[in-house]
Amino acid sequence: MAFTITDFHDLVRLLEQHEEWRKELRRLLLTDELLNLPNAFRELHKLVDRRFAELAEAQRRTEEALAAHRAETDRRFAELAEALRNLSETFTAHRQEFLEYRAETDRRFAELAEAQRRHYEEFAAHRQEFVAHRQEFLEYRAETERRFAELAEAQRRTEETLRQVLLRQEQFQRTLDRFGQTVGVTVEGQMVEAVQRYLAERGYVLLEPIATLAIDRIGELDGIARVRGPDGEEAWLLISVKARLGPRAVHDFADLLRNAAVQEALRAYGVRGPVLPLIFGVVLDRRALELAREARIGLLLQAQGELVAPQPWTLEASGGSEDP
Structure with a gap:
């Protein structure tokens, strides 16, 4: 049965009347x-x-034209019906694809929900573990703070003990300094008498009293005096005093005389010409003898007299000694 224009209008009218259709x-x-x-x-x-x-x-013009037009219309509606059928088949295929896609989406959402559930359970387990570790940390911190408090107390006691030790050491050092000053003054007093006797025995004449000479920021000479020798030549006697005369005393005295600042201070004091370095001591360390000879420094002991004769030094801007 062919689909006519009248049928089409009937279809349109029915569709207009029924919205659900x-x-x-x-x-x-x-x-x-x-x-x-x-x-x-x-x-x-x-x-x-x-x-x-x-x-x-x-x-109105002709019945023949109407018949021809109706035939053409029927043909076109047949084509439209075929097109609608094809579109329906296409829609059915797309709908099936959509249903499959929705099923795949539902499956993935189910997997996501399951993964979220597992993650939540893992999170809950981690949270319990964190709470346990936090409690352990709090206990450890409390123990650490207690130990630090004990260490701080021990440190305080140690510092107090150290302070007491330093105080006693300072008191001891003051006592030792007073003792050293007493010994030093005594030895220096003996040095003056021994050097005066030593010079007189060898024909030297003191041209001025034996005195100490302080050198700023470096040290001091325990004795310095201008003398005239048996040959009539003048020289400067430079003296270091040591209760115990050892190798270190020789090294230190030689380094002092080679020091450019010391030489400059001596020149400013008026020292000109040769100088005679001499170490006066009470007790001798045998190792000092050879060192004194090599350094051309005299050794004079309180009880034994001259052990090494001093050799003249010439003060130079760069420091050192040379033969007269």
Whole structure:
């Protein structure tokens, strides 16, 4: 049975009367390919209206033209029906694809929910572990703070003990300094008598008293005096006093005389010409003898007299000694 224009109008009228049919028709037909179908239908409706107007006019003119137009219309509606069938099949295929996609999406959401559930359980377990570790940390921190408090107390006691030790050491050092000053003054007093006797025995004449000479920021000479020798030549006698005369005393005295600042201070004091370095001591370390000879420094002991005769030094800007 052919689909006629009258049938089409009946279909349109029924669809206008039943909104649910229109929705169902749209649900069945509406795909991506049919998005532009409303525009096509509107254009088709216009075309049909125009055709109907032409057909009405043609019908008034001639029955033959109406028959021909109806045949053409039937053919076109047949084509439209075929197109609708094809679109329905396409929509059915797309709907099946959509159902499969939705099933895949549901499956993935189920997997995600399961993963989230597992993560939550793991998080709960980690949280319990964290609480346990936090309690352990708090206990450890309390123990650490207690130990630090004990260490701080021990440190305080140690510092107090050290302070007492330093105080006693300072007291001892003051006592030792007073003792050293007493010994030093005594030895220096003996030095003056011994050097005066030593010079007189060898024909030297003291041209000024034996005195000490302080050198800023370096040290001091325990004795310095200008003398005239048996040959009539003048020289300067430089004396270091040591209760115990050892190798270190010889090294220190030689370094002092080689020091450029010391030589500059001596020149400023008026020392000119040769100098005679002499170490006076009470007790002798045998190792000092050879060192004194090599350094050209005299050794004079309180009880034994001269052990090494002093050799003249010439003070230079760079320090040192040379033969007279």
